[in-house]
Amino acid sequence: MKYAIIIVAISILISLILGVFLVWPSYRGFSETQNQLVQRKLQLENQNKYIQSLKTAKQEMDERGEIVSKVESALPIGPDMPSLLEFLQNAAVSSGVSLDKISWEDTSPRNEKDRIKEHFFSVEVAASYFSFKNFLFALETSSRLINIEEVNFNVPVAEGQSSLIKIRASISSY
Numbered sequence: 001m002k003y004a005i006i007i008v009a010i011s012i013l014i015s016l017i018l019g020v021f022l023v024w025p026s027y028r029g030f031s032e033t034q035n036q037l038v039q040r041k042l043q044l045e046n047q048n049k050y051i052q053s054l055k056t057a058k059q060e061m062d063e064r065g066e067i068v069s070k071v072e073s074a075l076p077i078g079p080d081m082p083s084l085l086e087f088l089q090n091a092a093v094s095s096g097v098s099l100d101k102i103s104w105e106d107t108s109p110r111n112e113k114d115r116i117k118e119h120f121f122s123v124e125v126a127a128s129y130f131s132f133k134n135f136l137f138a139l140e141t142s143s144r145l146i147n148i149e150e151v152n153f154n155v156p157v158a159e160g161q162s163s164l165i166k167i168r169a170s171i172s173s174y
Contacts, residue, residue: 084171087142088123095134097127098162118170120149126162136167145172
């Protein structure tokens with residue numbers, strides 16, 4: 001019986017020593033792996049939420065794409081003179097107005113901090129009153145921000161001739 005107590009005590013001591021030196025490091029490694037797994041799951045969940053929010057934002061932008069394109073056409077980057085000239089020619093043809101002269105006025109921005117800049121141009125047209133009215137309506141209803149600043153009429157010398165009309169207008173751009 002004396003040896004049984006010694007054997008049990010030695011067995012417990014060996015078990016503790018094996019537990020401390022063999023099992024404990026494995027348990028710590030397992031615990032660290034579990035913590036890393038939890039962190040990776042949280043990271044993956046956050047990335048999925050972020051991706052979902054990006055998809056939602058893209059869907060909203062796609063839904064508002066028409067509005068964005070209207071704003072971009074109303075306020076282009078720079079004066080975009082070729083498209084304005086094309087628009088003026090098409091408006092003149094459709095309203096029955098003859099474009100005689102188009103000129104650009106170089107203006108410096110009022111304030112360098114202003115994001116929206118104004119560019120001025122002048123147009124001389126030969127037209128009857130009704131044709132001019134249609135041309136003016138086309139300018140005012142265009143998608144570009146065209147502001148008519150000044151209109152000058154020259155009365156025709158002979159009856160049946162069309163009036164010479166000078167228009168000074170401005171367009172806005174970024």
